[in-house]
Amino acid sequence: AAVVLAFINHYLFHEALVSRDPRIGAFSQANLSLVEFEEALKDMVQVRSTRMAKNTSSTDLSKQKERFMRIVDDSLVSFQEDFIKLSQANNVSDAISDFQTTARAFLPGSEAIAQISYFNHSLYEVISELPTIRQGLTDTLNTGCPIDKIIECRELMELANDQLKIRVSPSMVSNDFMNYIFGFRLQFKLDEALSISNQIQRHLPDVDYLSEFNGTINNLAANVKRSISGDLDRAWNDLAHSPKTREKLASVFEHIMVNISTTLKFIRDRISLEINEEVNDHYLRGVGFMFLFSTILMVSCMVPFLFGGTLQTEVCRYLTGRYPDGPQKMDQYVFQSLKSIFLAVEGSLPNSSKSKTFQVDKNEVEAIRSTLDIIRFNLSDAILTRCENEPFVEAISTGEFVSPILADAIDGILQGLIESFKKVDIDSPFRRTIGSCLAAFERLKFLSAVNFKEAINQVNTPLTFIDNLGEFVSRLKALNMESLAPHIQTLVNGPVKLDATRDNIYTLFVRFNSLPDQMNLAINNLNRYNQTLSTSVQSSMNRGVNRFHPLLTKELQLAVIATWHDIPCQSLRLAAKRGVDSVCYTFLMPFNAFWTGLGFTLLLFIPAIIFAVKLAGLYRKTEKYSHDYEEP
Structure with missing residues (x-):
């Protein structure tokens, strides 16, 4: 078996490996592929270096510039968002926004002021009409009550006489005169609310100016872009049109290709050693030597048989495009x-x-x-694949490329942009805006005197001493007295309706009363923001530079690569394809399923043969007097 496998190995792979004919020998074909690859790289270097150095490239970089500017815009927007988060600008913006919303809600003609005015007018009417309503109810209950409901009528009449009055504090005497006094006190607070509303209207420009802080925050990216726009244009022109820069890039490209060519030459020299006569003689002597060591030969044959088929099937079908x-x-x-x-x-x-x-x-x-x-x-x-019908740049456009060598070539341009970015004065616009906002708050200081706590307490209590006027009206209706109908309707349209609006008026006064606290919160946040502004700006800039330096580097590199649009690509593809064919077709094609199966079979048979020999030896030792040892 070893002898047979040795001859199979020799005739299948000896000529396929070391034949000088590139149509037969894998090493010769790979060597020719490397030669062609090296020549293709030299052509690329010559074409690209000449055109870049002479600034004769006809490549239109408008799309690359548009993409680069879009990346810059996105980077500045991200910087703005990071600055807002780091400086906690939202605390200031939210406080100012809440203050503005509350102040605008109480402008003359607003719904809140309309409701307060309606409550004010209705309170006047109730204060003046309530004694008449109470007197009419008690008289009707006293004279027109049916006999079977006399007890209920008496209770309602006493309730009306004692409690159907405007509620006053315990220190006040419960009479109609003091009811008017209470009404005037509450009326004074209502008039004060209307007066403050008119003052807010007069100072509305100051309230609106506070939005300038949000405007400064939201325009940060645009202001930075405007500050560095001149440097951006100069950097791009330097990259795309400067002869000095293009010459430097040409030398970089040549340096890359020379390094690749040197590597390929080294590989080609190593391969050429495999096809000389001395190596052939060593190979043949090695084959003869393996005849004497069948086990070693079988193992050496199994390794390529086992893995060659798998390699040819799984790897080469991808590289050759069969997949x-x-x-x-x-x-x-x-x-x-x-x-x-x-x-x-x-x-x-x-x-x-x-x-x-x-x-x-x-x-x-x-x-x-x-x-x-x-x-x-x-x-x-x-x-x-792509080099077959596309130029070099379009062929590589689907990938991403970041090369340290190219980064060195454009480092000066990028560093100039970074320095320009760091020199942008971000502090001054914010400090001017903060100062103007604080001055506007100073002109709104009259709002610090807003105090509706007494009105809030008064509105938070029932309008009359009857806590539930609705239930009182229901008891009156239950008497089914037609003579009470006009008085009940007057009571419903007046005190009952007004009492039902207290909750809404209470909410409005609480909100109106929050203006001083909201203003103080906004002022404190502005002062705190002003104190930490310099630190926030510096930290945000450092983080922005660290985050976007690689991104901008890559975009500039892609722009550089785009200038290589006219680099030839077809010869490079042919050389690479020949190299793939030398391995996948010339060398690995014989490793099909048959030879892989044979190698796997050998792998199973070697332990089986060893086990059989050991078993036979063991049997002979245990059966010493077997008939197999007898003389014939």
Whole structure:
């Protein structure tokens, strides 16, 4: 079996590996692929460097500029939101908004003032009409009550005489004169409310000006954008049109390609060693040597037989496009796999510092992060698929690319933008606005004298000494006396209706009375905000720079890459495709299901043969007098 497998291995793979004919030998084909790949890279360097250095690129960067400006706008909006959250500006905005809402609710002509005015007018009428209503009720109950309801009539008459009066404090004498005094005291508070309403109307511009604080907050992003707009335009023009910058970028691009070419040349030199005669002789001697060691030969054959078919089936069908969108799926799979490894390694960093047996270098983690950024570029899909019909830039446009080398090339431009951002004067507009708002509050100081506590207490108690006028009216109606109907209706339209509106008037007075507290809260929050403004601005700027530096870097890099629009791509695809074919077709195609099955069978047979030999030896030791040992 070992001899047979050795010949199978030799005839299937010896020529397929080391033949000098690239149509047959995998190493020769891979070597030719690397040569073509290197030539394609040189062409790319020559084309790109020449056009970038001479500023002859015809690429329209308007879309890239629009995207970059949109990213800047979004970044500034995020900075504004972060500043509002960090500085707790919402505390000031909410306090001012509550104060403005309450003040505007009590302007002349508002619903609140209309209800207070109606209550004021109705109270006048009730105070003047209540004695007449009470007298009419008692007279009718005294003279017209049926005999069978005389007791109920007497109770209602006594209740009307004693308690159907405007409620006064215990220190006041309960007579009609004092009822008028109470009414005038409450009336004075109602008139005071109307007077304050008129003052608010006169100072309404000051109330409205307080919205300037919200305006300053909400326009923060726009003001910063306006301050750095000149630097943004200069930076973009420098990136897109400056010969010096373009020459620097051209040298960077050339440096990248030279490094790749050097790597490919090293690989090509190593492969070329595999196809020289000396290696061929060593290979043949190795095959002959394996004849003497059948077990080693069987194991060495099983390894490619077992894994070659799987590799050819699962990997090559993606790279060769037999699987729909195979290269793209392969890129995504590799990226997700490496990302999982990266997260696992990064998660182990806090614990690894305490471990003596497992150490992870943070520099290695950063290297993995950079590798992930490049893999996210979807290079396999770009080169093997999209380069067939698209230029280089459009082929790589579906990926994301962050290169430290490109970052060095545009670092000066980006640092200029960051310095311009840090120099924006954010404090002064806020301090001017805060000062103006405090001055407006100073002109609204008359609201500090608002005090409706007495009116609140008076309105919170029933209008008359009869706590439940509705129940009193129901008892009157239950007498079924037609002579009482006019008096009952007058009572319902007057005191009962007015008493039903007390809860609403109470709520309005409580809200009106909250104006001084709301104003003091807004003033205190403004002063506190003014004290912490500088710290909040500095912290927000630092966080904004740290958060958006990588994002802006990537956008500028994409703009740089967009200038590579006329880089040739077809030759790069052909070279890469030849390299894939050298592995997936020339070398791995023989590893089909048959040879994989054969390797798996060998894997099972080796332990079986060893077990059988051991079992036979054991049997011979235990059966020493077996007939197998007898002489014939």
